[in-house]
Amino acid sequence: MAIEDNSVNIKSDGAKAAGAYHHGDLRAAVIAAGLKRLAAGDDGELGLRALARDVGVSATALYRHFPDKEALLDALADEGLRRLGALQAQAWLKAGGKVGGFKAIGAAYVRFAHDEPALFRLSFTRQMPDRKDEEDGGEVAYNLLRAGIGEALPGVTEPDAAALHAWALVHGLAMLILDRRIDWDEALVDKVVGLTFGGLAR
Amino acid sequence: MAIEDNSVNIKSDGAKAAGAYHHGDLRAAVIAAGLKRLAAGDDGELGLRALARDVGVSATALYRHFPDKEALLDALADEGLRRLGALQAQAWLKAGGKVGGFKAIGAAYVRFAHDEPALFRLSFTRQMPDRKDEEDGGEVAYNLLRAGIGEALPGVTEPDAAALHAWALVHGLAMLILDRRIDWDEALVDKVVGLTFGGLAR
DNA sequence: TCGGTATGTTTACAGTGGCAACATTATGGC
DNA sequence: GCCATAATGTTGCCACTGTAAACATACCGA
Incomplete structure (x- = not known):
């Protein structure tokens, strides 16, 4: 594969850069996405899959940063x-x-x-x-x-x-x-x- | 099948009589079971299946008395x-x-x-x-x-x-x-x- | 007695949180 | 600079949830 000069995958918004494997700061991004979702609708529809999709990552990736959903909440x-x-x-x-x-x-x-x-x-x-x-x-x-x-x-x-x-x-x-x-x-x-x-x- | 003399299936507690098909007053029984569950644990673990099991009835039977879970709650x-x-x-x-x-x-x-x-x-x-x-x-x-x-x-x-x-x-x-x-x-x-x-x- | 209606059951489906095995990238000691 | 190892992400899967559809059974009025 060609050389990728990005030493770390910095993204100001929460989404992961396409094609990148590591996110950069997934934990912070997930929290930001969660807050956005909470602010958007009165009923906070936050599920692991939805949250993960917002950030551009698979659902189970969140478990590297939170032991379970409760911890995320x-x-x-x-x-x-x-x-x-x-x-x-x-x-x-x-x-x-x-x-x-x-x-x-x-x-x-x-x-x-x-x-x-x-x-x-x-x-x-x-x-x-x-x-x-x-x-x-x-x-x-x-x-x-x-x-x-x-x-x-x-x-x-x-x-x-x-x-x-x-x-x-x-x-x-x-x-x-x-x-x-x-x-x-x-x-x-x-x-x-x-x-x-x-x-x-x- | 043999003759069953019970004109209606009256049970003071919530459970259905074994072998009976109709419950008698399922709606009231489900509400009673729900209240009991709420009183028992601080975390109200009430799911349709659990509630139905308490009453001795299949889960989907509840839908004859409540349009959905929200209505039950x-x-x-x-x-x-x-x-x-x-x-x-x-x-x-x-x-x-x-x-x-x-x-x-x-x-x-x-x-x-x-x-x-x-x-x-x-x-x-x-x-x-x-x-x-x-x-x-x-x-x-x-x-x-x-x-x-x-x-x-x-x-x-x-x-x-x-x-x-x-x-x-x-x-x-x-x-x-x-x-x-x-x-x-x-x-x-x-x-x-x-x-x-x-x-x-x- | 018969047929309609209320009630209950079985089966199935999409969506959920979460575990396990595997893949990929970053990092620190030599 | 090289390579073992930890950190991070992915895919596949499982049990469980609410609920819709089709079918079975019991009740009740004509």
Whole structure:
């Protein structure tokens, strides 16, 4: 066969170069393809074969990078939590911290669920087996919330109960919206979140 | 074949009588078997074949009573919502209505999720396509909550926001517990629910 | 009694996740 | 530079899933 000068098979998009045997970074490409699929349809139709086809690789190739499908979904879920955490941090900064920032975090939580329903659901439905040593994405999001309470609401008597309260509220709103129990209404969400989060700072 | 005197094949448990061709009330039996399976394991392993085997019938027989698996799951979900509604009504009465009853409704909601995780999740994950004429189980539960607000908290300024707030809070708590984000702790739940529901009655 | 209708069974098919054996490419020690 | 070896990808296969089609059996009204 003729000489191929590509030392490694670099492709910015996920697809493998035609005729190439090794992909380059299959693991990352599969995760990217999965996220794209989750973002595209409300019902995340992700199967190993479909995912593999997106990337241009045979289905069983994925098993070189993930022990099983669950592990793949875990990776996607973790990426979702990481993005949520990033959005919340951004919202907090943009609002200048304090009570306003606290409310912004809550609103960002619900908005993320609305914008990426399949990813959000996947991220939270997946139940982590037991704590691994490396910090996962969910930890980041919760710690941010918890820290926000400490900084924004110094007068609160029971920060744990308050944090749980705030978290449960936005999570419940998000879930009810995803499951079509209530309609997405940004103004209403803001009102409820503000009412509660403000109420905590009594 | 010899004469069989059973005019209809009545079986109190779900299983079909050996040698009988018709079941008697397959639809109800399948739903009962599904509920039992949901109650047994946290992960609801319900497949058509397994369900059919529980009842003692071939897998495709279920298609005489449900157009597809989704419809079967819908029926199970509806039963779950109905039970939730019943528990809430019971809690309300037992607590004697008013603010106490209102809190009891919230606690019952979370407790149900904890006691029947698979059924609760199924009930809410299933998204109803569009309103049918006959009233479904979920409507009952919400109307009860909504009515509870009116009766228990006459002074509340915005009952819709308050109802949504209360619902989201307990739903979020329930979901976070199911997904192992937080541990089940009845005292903590009562505290959070009480704190919030009491707070609404300002 | 007879025929239609409801209910259940058998068989089969496409699609799924996953294992095993094989093929190909990258890499590190000599 | 050469070559053993690990890393990565492919093909073939298996058990299992939901479900459609054709056939069998039981019930019920005329």
